Amino acid sequence: MKRLKSSDPGFAKAFARIVADRREADDDVSRDVANIIDRVKADGDAALADYTARFDKWTPAGEDDWRISKDACEAAFHALAPELRQALETAADRIAAYHRDQLPARRDYRDDQGVRLGAIWRPVDAAGLYVPGGRAAYPSSLLMNAIPARVAGVERLVIATPTPGGQINDLVLAAAHLAEVDEIWRIGGAQAIAALAHGTKRIAPVDVVTGPGNAWVAEAKRQLYGTVGIDMVAGPSEILVIADKDNRARHIAADLLSQAEHDPMAQSILITDDNDFADRVADAVGVELAQLPTRRVAEASWRDHGVIIEVASLDEAPALANALAAEHVELAVADPEPMLEAIRHAGSVFIGRHAPEAVGDYVAGPNHVLPTGRRARFASGLSVLDFMKRTSFIELDEAALAAIGPAAVALAEAEGLYAHARSISLRLQGNAK
Numbered sequence: 001m002k003r004l005k006s007s008d009p010g011f012a013k014a015f016a017r018i019v020a021d022r023r024e025a026d027d028d029v030s031r032d033v034a035n036i037i038d039r040v041k042a043d044g045d046a047a048l049a050d051y052t053a054r055f056d057k058w059t060p061a062g063e064d065d066w067r068i069s070k071d072a073c074e075a076a077f078h079a080l081a082p083e084l085r086q087a088l089e090t091a092a093d094r095i096a097a098y099h100r101d102q103l104p105a106r107r108d109y110r111d112d113q114g115v116r117l118g119a120i121w122r123p124v125d126a127a128g129l130y131v132p133g134g135r136a137a138y139p140s141s142l143l144m145n146a147i148p149a150r151v152a153g154v155e156r157l158v159i160a161t162p163t164p165g166g167q168i169n170d171l172v173l174a175a176a177h178l179a180e181v182d183e184i185w186r187i188g189g190a191q192a193i194a195a196l197a198h199g200t201k202r203i204a205p206v207d208v209v210t211g212p213g214n215a216w217v218a219e220a221k222r223q224l225y226g227t228v229g230i231d232m233v234a235g236p237s238e239i240l241v242i243a244d245k246d247n248r249a250r251h252i253a254a255d256l257l258s259q260a261e262h263d264p265m266a267q268s269i270l271i272t273d274d275n276d277f278a279d280r281v282a283d284a285v286g287v288e289l290a291q292l293p294t295r296r297v298a299e300a301s302w303r304d305h306g307v308i309i310e311v312a313s314l315d316e317a318p319a320l321a322n323a324l325a326a327e328h329v330e331l332a333v334a335d336p337e338p339m340l341e342a343i344r345h346a347g348s349v350f351i352g353r354h355a356p357e358a359v360g361d362y363v364a365g366p367n368h369v370l371p372t373g374r375r376a377r378f379a380s381g382l383s384v385l386d387f388m389k390r391t392s393f394i395e396l397d398e399a400a401l402a403a404i405g406p407a408a409v410a411l412a413e414a415e416g417l418y419a420h421a422r423s424i425s426l427r428l429q430g431n432a433k
């Protein structure tokens with residue numbers, strides 16, 4: 001963990017290094033991912049078998065083993081302990097309610113020159129939904145992917161999730177039943193993204209691939225954009241907590257570790273204006289780590305990518321937050337509203353002392369699949385619109401063409417595109433006859 005003070009002479013340089021801290025695809029990861037994509041494109045299912053054996057340490061017993069049946073998902077759902085089933089349903093209901101509100105309306109109007117204009121939103125036919133499964137299983141990410149896809153009206157929902165060592169997570173299956181997914185394939189990493197994008201003999205290709213994952217998954221989505229649509233690049237998790245001294249140090253420590261435990265490459269940063277509070281949080285991280293049944297990943301992440309920044313005044317925080325453009329930002333301060341307004345680049349903001357980021361990971365409602373690596377400068381969290389596309393339409397009658405056609409003819413001739421001009425002017429002359 002690094003400690004920085006904004007008043008130190010070397011702060012600007014040290015902060016620039018934190019901003020540039022690349023926890024995603026370095027050159028090695030990019031090259032490996034490009035090779036994996038090429039191999040899956042060339043060898044399809046055979047490549048998937050090789051990579052699954054190598055990275056997930058699992059070889060299926062037979063053809064049927066690659067895919068998890070709907071019956072298995074239904075059985076897993078009915079076998080859930082009542083509290084867990086209730087929790088899953090609460091999450092699903094809240095996610096569905098939030099995302100239903102994102103459905104776009106059809107636009108259809110006639111302007112004052114008589115031209116009818118509009119746009120129709122339609123779902124893609126098939127969506128590939130990546131559900132991480134390397135270090136932990138992510139039933140919550142299954143809901144976050146599948147529910148907006150269903151709300152959008154996508155016909156075919158295809159999950160890809162790794163099952164390391166052959167271990168299948170029952171809650172992932174139960175979530176798949178609840179969200180009514182169509183296919184679940186036991187593949188992960190860059191090879192899964194490549195299979196969804198290009199298709200193999202076994203797996204039909206999809207139109208859009210969404211969802212979070214580690215550096216290899218995120219880089220594969222980035223490289224395959226264009227072959228398929230993607231939501232955005234959602235890689236190793238990040239949290240920025242802006243906190244004043246009136247918080248409980250252990251609460252803030254736990255918040256920082258909540259994202260650190262996702263990945264040794266996750267990034268957790270605290271900005272505070274109080275030296276004593278900064279010391280207490282640093283100590284509390286140690287205390288909280290000791291409470292965790294598994295702490296290896298959180299420990300490594302906090303050691304390598306944890307940062308505590310002391311500022312003279314919290315007024316400095318929004319500019320630092322905008323430079324970081326973090327996936328998650330917590331505002332644990334007395335007056336969070338002005339900060340919410342001032343922070344322009346963040347995937348999701350958690351307002352006040354009682355809004356720990358982890359609640360957004362599971363049950364708040366907004367999507368937890370969010371841009372990382374400073375991409376909140378230009379990208380947003382997964383939404384219903386990521387599963388839809390818009391077709392515009394234009395209708396003109398003779399009078400409408402007469403009203404706007406001459407301007408188009410002038411522009412076409414100015415571009416030297418005379419066939420364009422004539423396709424309009426011939427009709428205008430015809431109208432004149």
Ligand SMILES: NC(=O)c1ccc[n+]([C@@H]2O[C@H](COP(=O)([O-])OP(=O)(O)OC[C@H]3O[C@@H](n4cnc5c(N)ncnc54)[C@H](O)[C@@H]3O)[C@@H](O)[C@H]2O)c1
Nearest residue numbers: 132133134135188189212213214234236237262263369370
């Ligand atoms: N940004 C978001 O919205 C968001 C949401 C949830 C989770 N996450 C992130 O998802 C990630 C989950 O990571 P995970 O690893 O547990 O699961 P994962 O499913 O993303 O990755 C596991 C796969 O990575 C591949 N892999 C691992 N090491 C490799 C190597 N050396 N070379 C090539 N491929 C390799 C393997 O194919 C393996 O199946 C974490 O980084 C977490 O922070 C992000």
Ligand SMILES: N[C@H](CO)Cc1c[nH]c[nH+]1
Nearest residue numbers: 138140141237238361368
């Ligand atoms: N914090 C993750 C997004 O970075 C989402 C998640 C799922 N489960 C727990 N957390």
Ligand SMILES: [Zn+2]
Nearest residue numbers: 237258259361
């Ligand atoms: Zn999380």
